[in-house]
Amino acid sequence: DTAVSQTPKYLVTQMGNDKSIKCEQNLGHDTMYWYKQDSKKFLKIMFSYNNKELIINETVPNRFSPKSPDKAHLNLHINSLELGDSAVYFCASSPAGGSDEQFFGPGTRLTVL
Amino acid sequence: QKEVEQDPGPLSVPEGAIVSLNCTYSNSAFQYFMWYRQYSRKGPELLMYTYSSGNKEDGRFTAQVDKSSKYISLFIRDSQPSDSATYLCAMSAGGYQKVTFGTGTKLQVIP
Numbered sequence: 255d256t257a258v259s260q261t262p263k264y265l266v267t268q269m270g271n272d273k274s275i276k277c278e279q280n281l282g283h284d285t286m287y288w289y290k291q292d293s294k295k296f297l298k299i300m301f302s303y304n305n306k307e308l309i310i311n312e313t314v315p316n317r318f319s320p321k322s323p324d325k326a327h328l329n330l331h332i333n334s335l336e337l338g339d340s341a342v343y344f345c346a347s348s349p350a351g352g353s354d355e356q357f358f359g360p361g362t363r364l365t366v367l
Numbered sequence: 368q369k370e371v372e373q374d375p376g377p378l379s380v381p382e383g384a385i386v387s388l389n390c391t392y393s394n395s396a397f398q399y400f401m402w403y404r405q406y407s408r409k410g411p412e413l414l415m416y417t418y419s420s421g422n423k424e425d426g427r428f429t430a431q432v433d434k435s436s437k438y439i440s441l442f443i444r445d446s447q448p449s450d451s452a453t454y455l456c457a458m459s460a461g462g463y464q465k466v467t468f469g470t471g472t473k474l475q476v477i478p
Binding site for chain 2: 258285294295296297298299302304309310312344346350353355356357358359360361
């Protein structure tokens with residue numbers, strides 16, 4: 255009955271590899287997000303999609319490419335992984351925009367060696 | 368200057384104490400103010416939500432917003448060990464504007 259789910263939960267990989275993280279929400283929300291949380295717990299927005307359309311694209315290297323096949327799914331593909339990409343990545347969803355409560359997934363802990 | 372400033376702590380208090388957590392911000396367009404609680408190795412979950420200035424109470428939790436001072440607070444009464452977590456303030460101008468989070472304050476309530 256998980257509201258926002260992410261896979262995988264843990265990801266350990268070598269520098270230079272390409273990896274994907276998947277996110278699914280069963281809340282019927284229109285808006286989905288990707289956040290990056292660094293080791294100091296700072297949570298920063300990366301992307302936001304509303305009904306499969308990109309609405310927020312923060313200053314993120316273009317090695318990061320989000321894809322939303324439908325409004326219940328938002329995946330994140332990362333090319334040429336770097337050490338600095340090591341962080342916890344959270345997917346979230348909300349009924350509409352930024353004034354609504356956001357529901358977060360459990361996070362994907364990415365470690366780049 | 369960061370858009371949202373929050374003391375990272377850690378803050379350590381005895382069980383039963385009143386806890387005060389605060390954030391300041393610089394963007395006068397912010398209208399929606401939230402507090403999220405994040406347990407270790409979990410995703411954040413919404414604790415309190417306030418629109419514009421004023422107070423809101425929910426059980427042991429009270430959120431205050433003072434837009435004139437660009438200052439928000441979260442008070443926890445009768446703190447419990449289960450309140451031990453990181454508390455993140457968050458704010459937004461509304462619509463499809465992004466939500467900006469503070470850096471979080473780590474709270475430990477000692478039994």
